[in-house]
Structure formats: C-alpha cells, structure tokens
Amino acid sequence: MAPWSSGLPAGIPVAVLGRLPSHADRVRFATLPWLALPDGTFFSFPGSSAFRFPGAARYHGSCDDWLVFELGDDEDGGGYLLLNPFSGDxxxxxxxxxxxxxAAREPYGRVTLGIADDERAPSETTLRKMVMCPRQVxxxxxxxxxxxxxxxxRPGADCWLISAHDPWKEFRDIAFYDGKVxxxxxxxxxxxRAVREYTCTGEPMVSVAGAAQRCHMPSTWYLVESGGRLLMVHRVLWSDATTEFTVSKADLTSSRWVDVPSVGGDTALFVGRWSSVALCVSRYAMPGNRIHFLDDDAFSRHFGGYPFSGYPSSQYGLKAQEDIDPREIRVTNGPMR
Known part of the structure; x- marks a missing residue:
C-alpha cells in the first residue's frame, strides 16, 4: 500500500528534477495536500482550480492515497474497494x-455470519476509519x-479479525505511531495497541487497553503524528455553534498529555474523521500554526440532521497560551483478551 509515487520507475523523479533549474519549480514538484469532495472534485492548497476525477465520486472515506468505496452485497459479495485515483490501482x-x-485461547477463532450477530453490536455497523500499517496490515x-x-x-482477506472479548467503546480516532496503533x-x-501476527497462522492481531476524563460539551478527538510526536487534537462545539481546538502531545514516558500552544510556524494540521495529517506548509506560501478541519459528521450523534454533504473546509488559528499543568493520561499495553 505504498504511495503512488513509489510506482514511478527509478530515476524518473531525478530526471524531472534535473529539468527544473528553478528552486520554486522544484518545490512545486513536491507532494501537495489535496481536499477531495464526495462528487469527485479535488482542490490543492493553498488554492487552485478544481480537478475532476469522476471515478472518485461517492467515496465512503479515505486513507493516505486511497479512496474507500463501500460495495453493495450484489457487487461481487460486497465489502470495500480501495482506489488510488492518481494511479488507478x-x-x-x-x-x-x-x-x-x-478468543484468547482460540487463535483460530470462529467465523460468524456478521458483526451484528454480537448482541452488544450497534444496529447499523460500517467502516468508520482505517490506517495502513507495515506488513500489509x-x-x-x-x-x-x-x-x-x-x-x-489484510487486503484481499476473506474476513475481518475482531477480539471476542474486547468491549464496544466510543472510539473517535486511530493512528499508527512508533510501531503501534x-x-x-x-x-x-x-x-x-501492538500490531503482531499469530505465529501459527500469520494472521494479523492487535492488543487491547485504556481511562480518562469526560468533556461535557459535544466534542471529538483526532490523532496526528507530527515531527516525531503523537498529537491529540481536541475539537469542542460550543452551544453558539463556534468551534474551539486544543492540541496536546503524548508523553508516553510519564503517561501524560502535555498541552501544545503551537504546532510550529511552518506547520499546519489537517484533521477529519477519516484522515488527519501534519504538513510543512511554508513551501506552499500558506500560514502555519493552523488547524484545517472538515465540517463532517463528527457531531451527528449529538445533533440530529447535522449536515454531512458538502464537506465545507474551515481553519482555526492557534494562539499562544499560558502554560498549564499537563493532564494525566493512561496508556495501557496488554494482550488481546
């Protein structure tokens, strides 16, 4: 599941750069952030004309260079199709x-008719967020x-693997960082959660964990890796419909969240329910220390009819704040139970 550029023949990027004597043109040859709309329209930052990819319309979500499409049961057994709109893979x-x-003592597990057979499962279940890990997991x-x-x-597998004893939790986001999910x-x-393999089958598995404080206002959380740090972006929707963000970094040594007043003058965070990333934006003549966010359905569970279509994009500017005591977090590592 490598980026589309990895499929270029070796030497092509070097040949292109060799024909770009201008430093500005070389900078433009770098990877660009894109905003993809559900109708198949793409925009690059800091601003450009719209690019149309008709085959990308009506996608379910995204992950890295891939768009995720949900297939109907009548479409070759259903499931999900991952499409790279640039390479066509x-x-x-x-x-x-x-x-x-x-199960803990049954590594081969048991295949059920579906996730809804679990009496604790939600009545309607779908794929909400995914990340790509090493070894095609x-x-x-x-x-x-x-x-x-x-x-x-793994891509191409016949079924998903889920812990039989792992409780249903109100997960908001996942990210791959420092060898773990x-x-x-x-x-x-x-x-x-450590990503491992069953020694007997080679199938992937993850471990379990967790505990903390509740925010009383409608809120959601995003995980982003930035400059070797794992950041947590907390988004709060206040009663007057204004949005506020705070950013913290995980100190895994002391198991604490430490408030981050700035993400850097040349860095911007792009956060969304399906995909979040930190980018150096100075090369694009964009202001740093900003959070760009999608007005997606993150708060639909709080407000009936909260709009999902359209995906308007907004930005939030972080301001310098007084240092406050870091908040405690609990990071637990444990085997699948």
Missing part, C-alpha cells in the same frame, strides 16, 4: 458480513457513530 477489503471473533474502527471496535485484516475515545483516553 485498486484492492479489496472484506465485508463486515464476515467477521472472525478471536489494515487496522480499522468498525461500528456506528457512537460505539466501535478495532478490527484488522493508538486509539483515542470520547474521554481522551489513549489506548496503545
């Missing part, structure tokens, strides 16, 4: 109608807008 992920619940949050579980698979819930609780 595709790969498949299994349907949630086939889930293997892995996909880790995802599956569930509804409120509760979810961590599921793993980190998940944050609606209380700001961070769960560290």
């Amino acid at each position: 595709t790969t498949r992920l299994p349907s949630l109608s086939c889930v293997r619940h892995v 996909v880790v995802a949050i599956v569930g509804d807008q409120r509760r979810g579980k961590i599921a793993v698979c 980190f998940a944050v819930d609606d209380r700001g609780r961070l769960n560290a």
Whole structure:
C-alpha cells in the first residue's frame, strides 16, 4: 500500500528534477495536500482550480492515497474497494458480513455470519476509519457513530479479525505511531495497541487497553503524528455553534498529555474523521500554526440532521497560551483478551 509515487520507475523523479533549474519549480514538484469532495472534485492548497476525477465520486472515506468505496452485497459479495485515483490501482477489503471473533485461547477463532450477530453490536455497523500499517496490515474502527471496535485484516482477506472479548467503546480516532496503533475515545483516553501476527497462522492481531476524563460539551478527538510526536487534537462545539481546538502531545514516558500552544510556524494540521495529517506548509506560501478541519459528521450523534454533504473546509488559528499543568493520561499495553 505504498504511495503512488513509489510506482514511478527509478530515476524518473531525478530526471524531472534535473529539468527544473528553478528552486520554486522544484518545490512545486513536491507532494501537495489535496481536499477531495464526495462528487469527485479535488482542490490543492493553498488554492487552485478544481480537478475532476469522476471515478472518485461517492467515496465512503479515505486513507493516505486511497479512496474507500463501500460495495453493495450484489457487487461481487460486497465489502470495500480501495482506489488510488492518481494511479488507478485498486484492492479489496472484506465485508463486515464476515467477521472472525478471536478468543484468547482460540487463535483460530470462529467465523460468524456478521458483526451484528454480537448482541452488544450497534444496529447499523460500517467502516468508520482505517490506517495502513507495515506488513500489509489494515487496522480499522468498525461500528456506528457512537460505539466501535478495532478490527484488522489484510487486503484481499476473506474476513475481518475482531477480539471476542474486547468491549464496544466510543472510539473517535486511530493512528499508527512508533510501531503501534493508538486509539483515542470520547474521554481522551489513549489506548496503545501492538500490531503482531499469530505465529501459527500469520494472521494479523492487535492488543487491547485504556481511562480518562469526560468533556461535557459535544466534542471529538483526532490523532496526528507530527515531527516525531503523537498529537491529540481536541475539537469542542460550543452551544453558539463556534468551534474551539486544543492540541496536546503524548508523553508516553510519564503517561501524560502535555498541552501544545503551537504546532510550529511552518506547520499546519489537517484533521477529519477519516484522515488527519501534519504538513510543512511554508513551501506552499500558506500560514502555519493552523488547524484545517472538515465540517463532517463528527457531531451527528449529538445533533440530529447535522449536515454531512458538502464537506465545507474551515481553519482555526492557534494562539499562544499560558502554560498549564499537563493532564494525566493512561496508556495501557496488554494482550488481546
């Protein structure tokens, strides 16, 4: 699941750069951030004309260079299709109608008819967020807008793997950082999950974890890796419909969240329910120390009819704040139970 540029023949990037004597042109040859709309329209930053990719319309979500499409049951068994709109590459992920619940003492697990067979499962379940990990492992949050579980698979696999004993939690985001998958819930609780393989089958697995304080206003959380740090972006929607953000970094040594008043004068964070990334924006003549966010359905569980279509994009400027005592976090590492 490498970036599209990795498919270029060796020497092509060097040949292109060799024909760009201007430093400005060389900078423009670098990877650009893109905003993709559900109708297949793409925009690059800091501003450009719209680019149309008709094949990218009506996508379900995104991950790195991939757009995720949900297939109907009548479309070759359902599941999810991953499409790279730039290279045209595709790969498949299994349907949630086939889930293997892995028990602690039963590494082969059991295959059920679907995730809904779990009596604790939400009535409607879908793929909410996914990340790509090394060794072709996909880790995802599956569930509804409120509760979810961590599921793993490999592209082309027949089913998802889910812990039979892992409870349904209010997960808000996941990110791959420092060799582990980190998940944050609606209380700001961070769960560290090691990605491993069953020695007998070679199938991927993750460990479990977590605990913290609840925010009383409607809020959500995003995890972003930036400059070797794991950042947690907390987004609060106040009663007057204004949005406020705070940023913290994870100190895994002391198990504490430390407030970050600035993400850097040349860095901007792009956060969304499906994808979050930190980029150096000085090369694009864009202001740094900003948070760009999508007005997606992050708060639909709080407000009925909260708009999802359109995906308008906004930005939030971080201001210098007084230092305050870092908040405690609990990061737990443990085996799958």
